[in-house]
Every structure is written in C-alpha cells, then in structure tokens.
Amino acid sequence: MDYPLVLPSPELGVRELLDTVLLRRCNNVQVSAETDSFELMRGLLVDAQSIGFQVKIGAASDDDHNKLVSTPISRRDLPSAPLVCAQLRGRTLSVAAAKFADQVSVALNSTAPIG
Numbered sequence: 001m002d003y004p005l006v007l008p009s010p011e012l013g014v015r016e017l018l019d020t021v022l023l024r025r026c027n028n029v030q031v032s033a034e035t036d037s038f039e040l041m042r043g044l045l046v047d048a049q050s051i052g053f054q055v056k057i058g059a060a061s062d063d064d065h066n067k068l069v070s071t072p073i074s075r076r077d078l079p080s081a082p083l084v085c086a087q088l089r090g091r092t093l094s095v096a097a098a099k100f101a102d103q104v105s106v107a108l109n110s111t112a113p114i115g
Contacts (some may be wrong), residue, residue, distance in 0.1 A: 005032065007031055008035065008036065010034070014054070042054075044107040083112065085101055
C-alpha cells in the first residue's frame, strides 16, 4: 500500500470486512486515522493523500465532493456478511412495523447471495 488509509472504527461492521481483506492481501498497512463518522472520513480524504473505504449506501455522490474519486470494489474480493432484521424480545410491533419487517425479510431472503 503506497498510501495511508483512513478507516472506519473497529466497532463498525464494514471494518471487520476490510480487516479480513487487508490482513489477507497486505503486509504493510499504514493507518492515518480511524473514525466512526463517514462524513469526517470524507473530510480527511479531501485534505490528505489517503485512501478510505465506505459502504455504497452511505457514500457521497460525485456532486457532494468533486475532489474525491470513488471506485467500487469487486464483490469477489470481499467476504460476505450476514444482515439481520431484529426486534426486542417480547416486544409487540405495530401492524405497520410488523408488515414492513416481514416485507424486508422476504425481500432480503429472495436476493441471490454475492459470490
């Protein structure tokens, strides 16, 4: 790695995925910053010659930060991670919330696995 990395905090799920790839592929990783704020991460990337990683759904559009360039990572290079729909044990959801949770679960279960 020729550039220092600005990484999400270890508490964030995306960091676990990144650590798996970085440990497997890189011998020498220089981390310049860790943060749980993707907005701060983008700000740090604008001000330095670093590389950062973010999930697509939270990434800024090209219009938001025209100084940043984003490149999708091939799905074959990343491990998959489970995604769950959860609620507090014993909590009764409203009809609308229960219906929404059911629809989300059905939609997620019907998607093809990555890989």
